[in-house]
Amino acid sequence: MELVRAHILVCGGTGCTSSGSKAVQEALHRELKKQGLDKEVKIVETGCHGFCEQGPLVIVYPEGTFYCQVQVEDIPELVEEHLLKGRILQRLLFTEPLTQERVPHYKEIDFYRKQRRLVLRNCGYIDPEKIDEYIARDGYVALAKVLGEMTPEDVIEEIKASGLRGRGGAGFPTGLKWGFAAQAPGEKKYVVCNADEGDPGAFMDRSILEGDPHCVLEGMLIGAYAIGSDEGYIYARAEYPLAIKRLKIALAQARELGLMGDNILGTDFCFDLHIKEGAGAFVCGEETALMASIEGQRGMPRSRPPFPANSGLWGKPTNINNVETWANVANIIRNGAKWYGQFGTEKSKGTKVFALTGKVKNTGLVEVPMGIPMREIIYEIGDGILGDKKFKAVQIGGPSGGCLSEGQLDLAVDYESLGSAGAIMGSGGLVVMDEETCMVDVAKFFLDFTRAESCGKCTPCREGIQRMREMLQDFSEGKGSLEDLDKLERLAQTIKDTALCGLGQTAPNPVLTTLRYFRDEYEAHIRDKRCPAGVCRALLTYYIVPELCRGCTACARVCPTGAITGKVKEPHVIDPEKCIKCGACMEACRFDSIILK
Amino acid sequence: MKMVNLTIDGCQVEVPLGSTVLEAAQKIGIEIPTLCYEKDLSLATACRMCVVEVEGNKKNLPAACAQPVMEGMIVHTNTPKVREARRMILELMVANHPLDCLTCEANGRCKLQQYCYEYGVKESSFTGERRRFTVDDGNPFIERDLEKCILCGLCVRVCDEVQGVAAIDYSDRGFDTKVTTFMDRGLADSPCVSCGQCVYLCPVGALTAKPSKGKGRDFEVEKVPTTCGYCGVGCQLALNVKKDKIVGVTNLPDNHNQGYLCVKGRFGYDFVDSPERLTTPLIKRDGEFVEASWDEALDLVAQKMAKVRDEHGPDAIAGLSSARTTNEENYLFQKFFRAVIGTNNIDHCARL
């Protein structure tokens, strides 16, 4: 490896790419050349660092200085200050919102300090398009260990002992699952990586694939060896072009080095992978629908059993894990189950990656040990609610998950605790909501998603979600009765009890949890015809605050229905009977005198 | 074969390992409602009517058609929870259904109607959007009314897995899901071979036999089991008869054709009542056929045959029997020629 005096890591994840990191990288190249530093400073395009909100991110090593929101215009100054003069460019450092202190190093930022980056250990550190960099960080050591020292049974025992559970949502013990596939009779077996991440706002798997594709390949190689498979598939969303590109590069490099293909590392073990691009159906994240899709069928789930471990892809024993699960494997093998066991709780071992979004100050990708209280994620890593508003709810697990209220803030984030609260771990979506969020509206949002993504096969999901959505629409307009809440609950319960696949069975969760924790809010809509959060438009009235109105007539002129009357220079009045709630008056008012109430 | 013991509604039953709860229940005569299940087809597990309660399973109500039996399993098929779930599913189906049972062809044989009756679902308490489609009536034999479709998928599966045609499949998703033909062009412009297996399996009135339309309800017709009169496969079928007229054909299960038929067997019966049928004996006089009584006609035949036999010997007479008529008739025909006329000049078009 060439020796250089400094490395500049430029984040090339999708988040930073869309905030302009490519241009920043080019500007850096130009500037380094101009300053004659191109031989002694190396630019590395890395995967995601997780702190996407602050992108484009640039980190300069060996100091590990963390620059945020770097723009092309900043480059000459950055190069001059940091690389020529050896001074930290203060204005580009991250400012801790609470203390207003500028923090020069990555690990000192609260956002990172509470995290435990095991799965994401290489994301942001290495160039994901260079296998050497992965290898330099002990990549493929686990594979060598497995092929050299362990029997397939040993591998399965090690994974079992680690307590690793599926990170796709349901949390099934991974070692057990591998064991089933290993024991299933049959010559031909498949391993599949589910990279069809579909929850709105979730991008954990994408970041891993973009930032550290080899760790997924290594995990799959180890899994394939353990269950006796020689062929695998990565089913990735077509909407992840960068992840797919990097996977393809990684595959080609692995093949070139004899880490993929026939007689891997000179042993009898043979394995290779196909990349299958999905066509954008959420339900294809369900393993039986995913397999149907790989086979070229319509992506519809089927009943289990038979489980894929016995009859999966093309009827052969198949082991499916999601990206994050596979990404854990090499770490466990390399460091041992015991090492892994130090993270997490007794039943939920290891870490979990979450996409933290919503009304928190710090959004981004975070990896935390299992069992961490929800409060810590929101208030320490996320640094609390934006605008210092009041916390209202956190939605965990995407459309299949549930909404937890303030009462659950101290809940430990592990499989069992979340389940008992009516939510699920899910693939790792965390949406934080403040007091301005209407829970009926939130339920509507998630049902819009599941209604559109239902495959239409089974009656409860196909017909039931539609009816739930219609009832919520009525509530949001103040229609319906309190008995209808019970009916909604019964319908939701029936769907949960009877739907064919995981998508259908969990689709009612947003409804059931909001009903459970925020029933009063539903009742306010129905009984009082009032949306406490001020979101449901049908229940709001536009009102001109007389004290603020200057009588400029701007509102009356834009009102399409002539609902606003008043004399010039005197306060105007809105006739609620005529008002169609289009909001044009509010936009037109220059004095903020029109409010919703 | 390894056997498994389980309890269903308090009754012990022993079935082979690998059986489903539905099969086990059927074995002891416990009826579990199904809309999308058919023994000869792959499992859809789509309608969810067959859900049951399994002790120890707190997660959900599994579908009996797909739930494998396990040793010591305790199953309840008719608990309040199960009935409530089924009632809710029926309500959901009915909410998206025309409910025009008064004029529906399937009235009386409709399984949705039957189950609504059993579970007391009069109408749906859900009022909302209903799917709207135009009827596909381009095919002369099969009418598709998708508004009545409950998406059980039996038609899709039988077309693919049995007939090997796959003229229909699902399109769209979620609430908009429908069974469609290629590019939604309708059956007439599809590879459909009009075998009508789908019509027979349709549990509701979404697929109906056009020639039978308005000609008789299922409970009004007499179903006469017989053998198809077309090719040599000899499929077993039931002629549906009302007022001395054939108004339709339905399947007969458990036979060498497994109930399946082709377009001719299922729909090709109209010729029986064709106005072109010969209805009286005819004698040709001066090049024209004139109607005659049976006595006149048979006297003439007997007299002519006797004359030829007497003048030219029995071998101047020949008979062509028929691969279309019954065994008994072929037997009598050759008996007549051999015993009465006295010749072996008998053949038929076996080879054509």
Added chain:
Amino acid sequence: MTNSIAGIEKANVILAIGTNTTEAHPVIAIRVHKAQTRHGAKLIVIDPRKTDMAQRADIWLRPYPGTNVAILNGLLNVIITEGLLDEDFIAQRTENFAAVKEAVAPYTPEKVEKISGIPAADLLAAARLYAQAERGSILYTMGVTQHTTGTEGVMAVANLAMATGNLGKEGTGVNPLRGQNNVQGACDMGALPVFYTGYQAVTDPAIREKFAQAWGVAELPDKPGLKIGEIIEGAGDGTVRALFVMGENPMLSDPDINHVEACLKNLDFLVVQDIFMTETAELAHVVLPAASFAEKDGTFSNTERRVSRVRKAVSPRGQAKADWEIITALSAKMGYEMDYGHPGEIMAEIARLTPSYGGISYERLEKGGLQWPCPDEEHPGTEYLHAGKFARGLGLFNPVVYKESAEVPDEEYPLYLTTGRILYHYHTGTMTRRVDGLNELVPTGFLEMNPADAEKLGIEDGEVVRVTSRRGSITPRVEITDKVAPNVVFISFHFREAAANVLTQAAYDPLSGIPEYKVSAVKVEKIQ
């Protein structure tokens, strides 16, 4: 069929030769489809047309029409060369294999390729696939039999099955699929010139005596009767003076229709008994109205030898009568009383006189069909024949040689014509052409022609053309399709307005009397 319809699903390899099963026997095609898709069976199709089954086949051999014997011999040649014979079966269950071995020796894949156009490698692959199957089932239809060498074709099929031990077990067999509802029954019942019921020969004095006694006559004729073609020719040359036709339509179904018409017109007396005024009935002196299958009781025997009940569902239309009633009435007029109250009584008589039907009665048939041989009332019927032992003892290998068809294309008539059925119509169309929906789906006959030929002749899809053979000409519409190979045209025989059998020749297989419908030479011309 030696085996059963259900048994097709048990086969590992299905060899379908000269059968467009999907259209002619749709419900059997379902079994083939299930065998393939559910049980992983492999399918070999030998057919000059790209039928639905050909498209589904694992191996499709597309020969020139009329070359079956060469191909079948070629398959056996490969099987012998590659040592894939079932030596035990041949040694224990058969005789005369040596002669066949010698006969097929010249039919190397290379030679067969020259004769049939089938690439040698494909023939090899097909032979290996069939021979190595644990259970191989052969299905065939008129594509094998309707040739001047049809009998040789059938023998070659039997040779192939015996050489590989594919007989006498489930999922195997030599399985001709019979075309008409009761063609099997008509043969079983002795509607043949040399047999009484159950293939009891009229030439056997003891058998004659048995029937004479049962029927209460002093003696029965011992001379074999005329076959259908000979009957028509006899009518033409005056040796046959009177003809009684029950439910047949030779004016559409027989070859060289123009000639048939001339012959029938030469008869002193023609009686036709049918449900419609057929082309043949129009020539008759007396026409008798018969009841349809829905208007009478009886039984049909299907292609797998299964005797099933036919039940009266509606009353006969007008004054129509069941054929059996007409025969008994006529017989009485001619001084011989046949006293039957119900077809069940006729079946009882059949069972008494026919060993293979001995155990069949209406009472038993109420519970479902029975497959003969069913010798006694306890016998459950026979799912497959030749289990353990052939009917004649040892299975007889018959050496056969390939002979060219009676008529092959030449300069004047450059195209092969082959004929057959389509799904939506049946035989001479007397029934299906009176079903509105079927006519809507397929209103008339059409000539299938390869795009290359159509281009050469400047013919467009849907154009009406003149097709001419040495016998006559017809003017069907053309359908341009690659279902047929270049230089081959196909037409179905269901349609009187485009009657295929105007074109076909009265060249018969000398042994079976089957006309060579599958091969004639024709020319196709544009109509100016």
